[in-house]
Amino acid sequence: MTREQWGGVVSNMIGRGAKISDDEFDEVVNYLGKALPPAQQGGGGAAGAKAAPVHKASLIDQVGADDKQIVDEDAAARGKTVYIAQCITCHGTRARGGERGADLVRSLVVLHDRYGSTIGPYLAQGHPAGKPVALTQEQIVDLSHFLHQQVGDTLRTGPYNNVLNILVGDPNEGKAFFNGAGGCSHCHSTTGDLAHIASKYDPPSLQLKVVFPQDRAVALEGSGSARKPLTVTVTTASGESVTGVPTELDDFNVSLRDASGQYHSFARGPGVKVEKHDPYAAHVALLDEYTDKEIHDVVAYLETLK
């Protein structure tokens, strides 16, 4: 995925409880964008970009056996030429099979293979039956790397996991929604805060930013978007009141940092009043109201603000 798309994924993880600071966010997203980029353009579909080296830290990298094949990208590239010459007609451009050949990504012969250990003997039996291929041992190993690369590319972190074209809305209807039913223009201005917004974010990031502004969206240049934090106002029994960004908030305690950076901590009780202020309350209210068409329309409209 692109850096921007990884930004969406990492925001998602933060939304679901991952403890990642804003500084770490930029670092992580930049790393992922470099280490796990989208499929190369014009790559013919079959072979993706070089995958990141195996890191056991990630759950997806723990998938399968410890002795699973480590794909050698150069060998896989050579294996791709073997595949195109000998296999693609029956097994398809992405090795997912077709009417004439089995799905090799799901093949047990491939999944059990290590560096040609099962693919080699399988081919040696004579495959396909009418016109058996004759491959050298080196070609079998290369083909094995290519096929394991296809299996890896099928997984959730593979290079094909990208948002496709989302610009399906009607900009004119989006403009009408922005200024009318959506209520967007109550807070936003296309010549003010949203001027040139389309040149700051790619369309998928912009769509996420419209619907979930409390998540981090990643701009095309520079770091993640600034977010307005939730704030709380705590009023004690004596009538003293303090407002700031909460550091803890549950049924029993509330703590916050005020604008000067001062930390305040309170035990909650009958005399202690806590008010929450969500800067994105208007966006949250829209979640139950939006149609998908309205979302796509308003994004199409914002995309005109280059």
Next chain:
Amino acid sequence: MKFLVTIFVALFALAPVPAWSLGHDGGSDGGLDPSVLSRPPVDSWPTYNGDYSGRRFSTLTKINDQNVKSLSLAWMYQLPRNGAAPGGRLAGTPILLNGVMYITSPDKVWALDARTSRELWAYTWTSKGGIHLGNRGVGIFGNALYFETPDCNLVSLNLADGKKRWSQPICDLDQMYYASVAPLVVKNHIITGVSGDDLDRPGFLEAHDPETGALQWHWSVVPKPGEPGSETWPNADAMAHGGGMTWISPTYDPNLNLLYVGTGNPQPVMAAKGREGANLFTTSIVALNADSGKLVWYFQPSPHDTHDWDAVETPVLFDAEMEGKPRKLLAQASRNGWFFVLDRETGKNFVSAPFIKTNWTKGLDAKGQPIPDPAKEPQIAGTLVSPNADGGVNWPPPTYSPATGLFYVNATRSFAIYYIFDDSDKPEGWGGHDLGTWDESMLQALDYRTGKIKWSHKWETSGIEGGLLSTAGNLVFAGDPANNLVALNATTGEPLWHANLGSPLSNGAITYELDGHQYLVVGAGDKLFAFVMN
């Protein structure tokens, strides 16, 4: 005391199950007779859910709504650290039998003295791989213990000293399965499930011999061509790769001899172009004969799921009045945001009601199953759906209290945009994902007769919530998103007591009586906390 009398009257009025009568749990030789799993746990917590019913309800009342504020910490046990790294995460339910507690993390089992937390033995399995996300705990039969490993083995240890008896492969790592389920002991069967949804493989449930590990039966979640359910798939290839993992321990009715298991989402997960149809028996609640593994009935909470909403949430069994008659019921709060109550003899539906507001259905079919709205399946340009892929609730266990007649679920209301990433004719793997999220979390108490929300306690923040436990002391114990273990009044939802454990509850709390005192034990991160009423 009037309160306690009321509770017990309610208990026996609502749960008149002869097989679940009260009694002493542990065998005299230190082992476990599985027949004790048919009644509520008292001086033990001998299986994942405490007993076969999945209610996670305790009849104990020494900790109650009047005195819960006096709970004190008896001990805290931290998993041994692995160099500089934490020693794992207690994602399972602890098992307590004859004063010994058994806990797990992936590849590891520890036996602790439940009075002191002193380690009696530790066992480490040498792993050949697999996803080390979490292990749900052990099963016990006689003097043997059983657990699953990430590299697809069922391992049996001596209860007394942790020495390995045998191991038996139960899935194939190369097909990207892994194993994490707490095995369930039913008669002379060790019931095992499998995990993993990265590559398109079929899910299954198996029974193994307690003495040798040999396979007794294998039930495939997806049918073969010509078998019942095959009409809900377009072709043999889609079926053979159709998913439906069995992530969570089943429940069991000894009188009907039926196992109840929730099955996982179909595969490919989000891009469903290659699997038109309802995709039975994925995202289903199924009843299987415990001796043969044969399907008796099914109910499908999410026909043709495309949102990763597996239906593995515990199918909870209880006997109670419904539509004017005493019934044998099964209830599930499913990941898709809906609550279902069924007749567990027949699968007949009594209640289908959302426990959070959702936007993905077009009503109910004749069986009471939600009809998915095709417009809310993942789209190339994205579609806004509630709930997100984490669901209205996830695998952490719910609880049902026969004392209040309420089913409790630690729920999340959420939205995400679901995208198709793979628009080819043959998507595989996930082929899409949900992105972005907004959510809010709340503990819901549902009237089992209607699914209506009796009370809802909204947590102040959203995020990871833990599993639940209810007791005849008019209490519900829950995790909140701020790492608190919270005791709430089971009737009103009022929070009464809490302890911040520093990490989210990683499963549900258990309770039992030891030396005349009631204990409450819960795992959070790499720590196990034991509270006691002195």
